[in-house]
Ligand SMILES: Cc1cc2nc3c(=O)[nH]c(=O)nc-3n(C[C@H](O)[C@H](O)[C@H](O)COP(=O)(O)OP(=O)(O)OC[C@H]3O[C@@H](n4cnc5c(N)ncnc54)[C@H](O)[C@@H]3O)c2cc1C
């Protein structure tokens with residue numbers, strides 16, 4: 001595994017992916033060897049870095065992508081970067097997704113800006129999986145849906161899409177299509193990333209059978225396990241304990257976590 | 261250029277240390293920070309048994325700083341001795357163990373348990389903890405309670421004993437003088453400044469712990485004033501901290517009366533901060549036409 005380092009990387013391209021969503025591609029051979037689900041801590045003006053997952057990892061071209069939604073000053077500053085600018089990045093950080101089991105049906109479930117790390121997982125491992133591969137992408141509305149074309153270019157059958165307002169795909173959340181998929185593939189493997197309530201629901205659904213890996217978000221300080229800011233409640237050998245999203249995660253097995 | 265300094269009996273190769281709670285128990289920043297280059301590291305606060313800490317969110321960025329409400333989560337002194345001290349013993353730097361407790365007894369339990377262990381260069385008493393016997397007000401709130409806990413711990417150990425002051429008090433100089441009288445070997449100052457933020461999206465206090473501790477550049481003027489005042493109230497050395505990011509910040513603390521400094525929050529954004537400061541310090545001192553760190557300590561104090 002690549003050990004984390006602080007380095008500057010050049011932005012080789014910048015794309016507007018949807019309303020308020022920007023993807024930056026970095027020329028970063030070291031980061032490109034990271035594991036999907038890992039993240040970087042990006043320097044922006046202000047006291048703390050900003051955690052962003054890899055949206056793409058291309059070790060052959062030596063490129064890594066970061067796709068983010070503009071939600072505040074840090075991401076607004078990032079969205080203002082242009083091709084040729086340099087980013088100061090700490091990473092790769094955390095534990096990514098495991099390699100999927102080849103013969104288990106695989107479903108990638110992304111909500112909003114939770115979609116990008118699943119795309120990185122898909123492109124890294126789709127050739128390893130001989131069982132079926134499906135994707136379920138959810139967003140607030142059509143304007144905010146990201147990476148549908150990227151997924152479409154990799155998966156040769158329809159991708160389930162849901163939006164809160166029904167402006168594209170089925171109205172509702174990713175849970176509807178996922179329940180469907182789970183009924184057809186009870187022993188399948190689910191990789192999910194998105195808002196906490198969505199992940200909690202995915203964990204509940206997958207309790208009966210199959211396996212689920214969830215990529216979590218939490219407010220962070222250091223990003224390397226030193227400050228204990230980014231904790232989530234998990235099951236320990238002697239009862240509940242806090243685990244660090246930045247160091248023990250961001251990817252956890254669903255049954256490791258305790259949902260309040 | 262002579263970068264070495266002494267904090268009482270503790271000799272540091274240079275005056276730059278990592279601040280408690282921002283550098284874990286040492287190994288977390290391996291590969292990013294060369295611990296051997298640092299003057300020392302203060303580890304996360306250690307209590308007698310495990311403390312769970314506060315619910316998240318535990319950090320919140322603010323203008324020029326950040327709030328934290330980690331709540332002193334730590335695995336307790338037993339686990340610390342078993343799992344963290346072996347690594348710390350291998351490091352070629354000074355190790356300062358930050359000690360926390362909710363009663364005087366609890367502080368003593370930690371310190372007594374550490375007596376049997378090697379590899380510890382100093383103890384740093386964090387007296388900002390809530391004193392549960394006195395209604396949750398922190399030990400650091402007044403000179404009398406600060407002296408009580410310091411006296412009790414002094415009786416359990418001969419190790420260098422640093423007492424870390426809270427800035428959330430009317431007269432830090434009086435507290436420093438009180439702990440000096442009962443045997444403190446140095447003063448660390450400052451801990452975080454109490455504050456809070458509101459998350460307008462959730463219409464709730466931003467932090468799980470409701471209020472939290474402010475750190476980072478925003479508190480540097482507060483910290484400098486405490487160090488400057490304490491320096492005139494005691495004759496034991498001072499370890500200064502609060503918002504340090506640059507070599508110039510360090511020199512300000514030295515001139516205000518600190519013998520050494522700690523860097524906390526700045527490490528989060530720039531893990532290389534401490535090493536960069538150590539790198540730049542000789543050149544900066546040369547420009548000030550001094551040949552040792554020592555010459556600057558207290559240079560801005562009245563009568564100097
Ligand atoms: C492991 C991980 C991976 C992430 N990956 C992505 C991604 O691929 N794409 C994307 O758009 N977003 C991602 N996020 C969320 C992203 O970090 C925040 O949206 C971003 O930090 C907001 O910064 P800001 O200054 O724009 O907003 P503000 O809300 O002003 O930020 C204020 C502070 O809160 C923190 N913060 C705010 N929202 C979040 C959040 N959801 N999670 C963690 N910290 C937050 C910020 O880092 C900053 O310290 C990820 C978060 C984590 C923890």
Ligand SMILES: Cc1cc2nc3c(=O)[nH]c(=O)nc-3n(C[C@H](O)[C@H](O)[C@H](O)COP(=O)(O)O)c2cc1C
Pocket residue numbers: 221227279280281282304305328330332358386424450451452474475476477479501502503504522523524525526
């Ligand atoms: C996340 C975090 C955790 C901290 N934990 C402790 C602690 O356990 N014990 C302690 O004495 N101080 C603790 N502190 C205070 C720092 O050691 C330091 O006194 C303070 O942050 C000011 O320095 P800075 O502005 O350089 O961070 C903590 C600070 C932060 C930001």
Ligand code: FES
Pocket residue numbers: 219220221222223224225226227228229230231244245246247
């Ligand atoms: S962000 Fe510091 S421990 Fe995770």
